[in-house]
Amino acid sequence: MQSLLNKKIILGISGGIAAYKSAELARLLMQEGADVQVVMTEAAQQFVTPVTMQALTGKPIYTSQWDSSIANNMAHIELSRAADAILIAPASADLMAKLSLGLADDLLSTMCLARDCPLLLAPAMNKQMWEHAATQRSVQRLTEDKVVLLGPASGFQACGEVGLGRMLEPAEITEQLIAFFQKKLLAGKRVLITAGPTFEAIDPVRGITNLSSGKMGFAIARAAVEAGAEVHIVAGPCDLVTPLEATGKITRTNIVSAKEMHAATMQSADCDIFFAVAAVADWGIAKPAKEKMKRQGKGAPSLEFSANPDILADIAKRVKTQGGKPHPYCVGFAAESADLAKHAEEKRKRKGIPMVVGNIGPNTFGSDLNQLLIIDEGGSKKIAKAEKLQLARQLIQLVAKKI
Numbered sequence: 001m002q003s004l005l006n007k008k009i010i011l012g013i014s015g016g017i018a019a020y021k022s023a024e025l026a027r028l029l030m031q032e033g034a035d036v037q038v039v040m041t042e043a044a045q046q047f048v049t050p051v052t053m054q055a056l057t058g059k060p061i062y063t064s065q066w067d068s069s070i071a072n073n074m075a076h077i078e079l080s081r082a083a084d085a086i087l088i089a090p091a092s093a094d095l096m097a098k099l100s101l102g103l104a105d106d107l108l109s110t111m112c113l114a115r116d117c118p119l120l121l122a123p124a125m126n127k128q129m130w131e132h133a134a135t136q137r138s139v140q141r142l143t144e145d146k147v148v149l150l151g152p153a154s155g156f157q158a159c160g161e162v163g164l165g166r167m168l169e170p171a172e173i174t175e176q177l178i179a180f181f182q183k184k185l186l187a188g189k190r191v192l193i194t195a196g197p198t199f200e201a202i203d204p205v206r207g208i209t210n211l212s213s214g215k216m217g218f219a220i221a222r223a224a225v226e227a228g229a230e231v232h233i234v235a236g237p238c239d240l241v242t243p244l245e246a247t248g249k250i251t252r253t254n255i256v257s258a259k260e261m262h263a264a265t266m267q268s269a270d271c272d273i274f275f276a277v278a279a280v281a282d283w284g285i286a287k288p289a290k291e292k293m294k295r296q297g298k299g300a301p302s303l304e305f306s307a308n309p310d311i312l313a314d315i316a317k318r319v320k321t322q323g324g325k326p327h328p329y330c331v332g333f334a335a336e337s338a339d340l341a342k343h344a345e346e347k348r349k350r351k352g353i354p355m356v357v358g359n360i361g362p363n364t365f366g367s368d369l370n371q372l373l374i375i376d377e378g379g380s381k382k383i384a385k386a387e388k389l390q391l392a393r394q395l396i397q398l399v400a401k402k403i
C-alpha cells in the first residue's frame with residue numbers, strides 16, 4: 001500500500017549535516033507513492049549535491065529564484081502552487097529564524113512565504129543552537145503560524161554532543177507526513193489497545209503462548225495516532241516497533257502474562273475507546289515451577305491450569321452511558337476456526353460490548369494481510385482483504401462514527 005499516492009511534496013533541504021539523510025528521505029517518500037520535487041538552499045549544496053537528488057528523484061533540482069527555465073521566472077509561485085505540502089528536512093536554525101520572520105531572500109524561503117499549502121519542518125541542529133532563546137522564539141512563532149514541527153529527536157549529534165536537536169530518522173519523518181494527511185477523526189480522544197500474544201510460564205525457561213504477531217493491534221495503534229488520538233498500547237511479547245513514537249502521542253507497556261496484561265490494562269482503563277486485539281491466554285499454569293523442570297527418568301508431567309481474568313469483560317463492566325452512547329466504546333476481536341459470524345455475535349452479547357471484529361480466516365496470524373467481519377448492533381459488514389494498516393484505518397473510521 002502506498003500511503004502518499006498522488007501527493008505532490010516539495011522536499012526543501014537547508015544547510016546542515018543531516019542533509020545527507022535527505023537522499024534517503026526522498027526515496028522513502030517516493031516509495032510511498034509521493035511525487036517529490038526537491039528545492040535546495042545554497043548552503044544545502046555544501047552537504048549534498050543537486051546531482052544526487054536529481055538522480056534519486058528523476059527531476060531537475062531547483063536551487064535559485066533566478067531560474068530562467070521557469071517560463072514566467074516565478075519558480076517560488078509555480079512550485080508551491082502545485083504542492084500538497086512543503087516538507088523541509090533538515091530545517092536549520094537559520095532557516096527557521098528566517099521563516100519565523102517572514103524573510104524571503106532565496107528560493108526556498110520565498111516559496112514558503114508564497115505558499116498556500118501546509119509547511120512541515122524537521123529541525124536539525126546542535127543542541128545549544130536548539131536550546132538558544134532565539135531558536136525557541138522561532139519555534140513559538142512558527143507554531144503560532146500553524147507550521148508543523150516534526151521532532152527534533154534527542155541523541156548523538158555530528159558535533160559529538162548528546163542532546164535535543166537531531167533530525168528525526170527519514171522513516172520517522174515519512175511516517176509523520178503520512179499521519180499528517182489522515183483525517184483527525186479521533187482528535188482529543190484517548191484510545192487503549194491490547195495487542196499480541198501472552199506467555200504463560202510453566203517454569204523459568206518454558207511456557208505456553210500462541211501465534212499472534214501483534215501486527216493488527218499495532219496497525220490500529222498507528223491508525224489511531226494518525227487520526228489524532230492519544231494512544232496507550234499494552235503489548236504482549238513481540239518485536240514490533242512502537243508506531244509514530246516520535247509524535248509523543250503513544251505510550252506502551254510491555255507485559256508477559258495474561259494477568260500482567262489485565263493489571264496494566266485496568267490501570268489505563270480511563271479511555272474513550274478500548275480495542276481488545278490481544279490473543280489472551282484463557283488459562284495460565286496454576287503453579288509454575290520455580291526451578292527448571294528436570295526430565296530425570298520421570299514420566300511426562302501433567303499441568304494444572306487456572307482461569308485468567310477476562311480483560312475485555314472487565315473493561316466492559318466499567319462502561320457508562322455518555323450522551324446516549326457507551327463510554328468507553330469497546331471493540332473485541334474474534335479469531336475462530338469455524339462459524340465466525342455466529343461465535344462473534346455470541347461473544348459480543350456475552351461480553352456486553354457494542355462491536356466485535358472477526359478475523360476472516362484461514363489463519364491470519366503473522367500475515368500483513370487480513371479481512372474483517374465487523375459485527376455490531378446493526379448487523380454485520382465485511383471489509384475486503386487488504387493490508388492490516390489499511391483495514392485499521394477503515395476500522396477507525398467506523399468506530400469514530402459510533403462515538
Ligand code: CTP
Pocket residue numbers: 194258276277278279280281282308309310311312313331332333334335347
Ligand atoms: N479477551 C480478553 N481477555 C481474555 C480473553 C479474551 O480481553 N482473558 C478478549 C480478546 O482480546 C478478544 C476477545 O476477548 O478481543 C475474544 O477473545 P477470545 O479468546 O476469542 O474469546 P473468549 O472469551 O476467550 O472465547 P473462546 O476462547 O471461548 O472463543
